[in-house]
Amino acid sequence: MLRTNTKLRATIALIITTFCFLQVTAGNNWNVPADKKTKNSTFKFDANTVKDGESVYTKNCVSCHGNPTKGNSLKSLNPVPPDLSSAKTQELTDGELFYILNTGRVIMPSFNNVLSEEDRWKVIAYIRSFNKNYVQQVSTNDATKSQLVKADIDFNKNTNRLTITVKATEKTGSVLLKNDEIALFANRYFGRLQIGESQRTSADGVAVFDFPKDLPGDKDGNVKLVVKINDDTYGEILRLKTMQIGIPTDKPALNEKRAIWNVLAKAPYWIIILYTSGVLAFGCVLMYLLYSLNRLRKAGNN
Ligand code: HEC
Incomplete structure (x- = not known):
């Protein structure tokens, strides 16, 4: 009886310990695919890239991770964002x-869709600047390779679908880029609007997107499309194309409207009226004061 009890306890203890161990290691395990682990920047990290990386970090990371080496990350989060110099x-x-x-x-x-590939590498350059033992390995992939990549965009009016075919023109001929991540955006006043989820290209280098039926374009219905391609060999590629596929919208530019942020001549009427009557009222009070002073002076002289 006593012996089974000890055995049972030992087994439970073992299970608990294994579980805890798995939990701890799970925290550090990002399950990065083998071919992604060896990816490197195509440019060398130097003082300038580190400086650019610092400003990317200040805008996008410092709020959670705090300043490297300072231990001031946001402790209220779970998991606590690690100090990236650790x-x-x-x-x-x-x-x-x-x-x-x-x-x-x-x-x-x-x-991925917030920072350009260049900025993502620059912020890594900044993170590495806290590691004295770091030796950079620069990618041997030629950065100019990305210029070989083309994206053909077709629009089908009946189905409202955009078919994007990506290929690279090598000396040996055209190569269809399969299993590449493709993200589609429409340029807006402020930043870009992503259209649908990002997709992977099929075996013939094709990705298909449903285009929203109600997306406003300019007055002729033109929409500026941005196709972002991520390829392991050719890197990150942006291709732009203006297509007449939006709803024609005659929207005046932001600085043509009457608005608080505009010059006085184009300010909203209520601001002009309020401002003018303020100035008038102030003038009247001033006149009245001067008039009263003058009367006092005259009374004193008598
Ligand atoms: C909203 C808060 C937040 C922002 C903003 C943020 N991170 Fe993180 N980051 C975290 C958290 C939380 C973790 C831990 C995640 C986990 O282990 O599951 C983390 C983990 C990481 C890791 C893995 C570190 C390790 O040792 O496992 C890196 C690298 C990283 N972040 C870099 C960045 C960079 C660079 C930026 C800015 C471009 C950034 N993070 C912006 C919250 C944030």
Whole structure:
């Protein structure tokens, strides 16, 4: 009886310990695919890239991660965002850091469509500047390779679908880019509007997007499309195309309307009236004061 009890306890203890261990290791495991781990920046990190990276960091990361080495990350979050100068983070490869920035996880946001590929590498350059032992490996992929990539965009009026075919023109001929991540955006007044979810290209390099029927274009219905392609060999590629597929909208530009932020001649009427009557009232009070003073002076003289 006593012996089974001890055995049982030992087994439970073992299960609990294993579970705790798994929990702890799970916290550090980003499950980065092997081919992403070895990805490197195409440019060398130097004082300038670190400086640019610092300003990217200040705008996008400092609110959660705090300043590297200062231990001032946002402690109210669970998990607490790690100090990125810590040994644990610095053990990750550049490719792993890049992958984490791209995908995010629960609280940690994905920066794939927020920061350009260049800015993502620059912020990694900044993170690395806190590691004296860091030796950078620069990618041997030629950055100019991205110029070989073309995106053909077709629109089908009946189905309201955009078919995007991506290919690279190599000396040996055209290569269809399969399993590439494609994101589609429409340029708006402020930033870009993503259309649908990002997709992966099929075996013939094709991704299909449903285009919203009610998206406003300019007065002729033109919409500026931005196609973002992510390819392991050719890197990140942006292709722009203006297409007449939106709802024609005759929207005056923001600075043509009467609005608080505009010049006085184009300010809203209520501001002009309020301002003018204010100035008039002040003038009247001033006149009255001068008149009274004058009367006092005259009375004193008598
Ligand atoms: C909204 C808060 C938040 C913002 C903003 C944020 N992060 Fe994170 N980040 C986190 C959290 C929380 C974790 C831990 C996630 C986990 O382990 O699941 C994390 C994890 C990481 C990791 C993994 C570190 C490790 O050792 O495992 C890296 C690298 C990272 N963030 C970089 C960045 C960079 C660079 C930026 C800015 C471009 C940024 N983060 C912006 C919250 C944030």
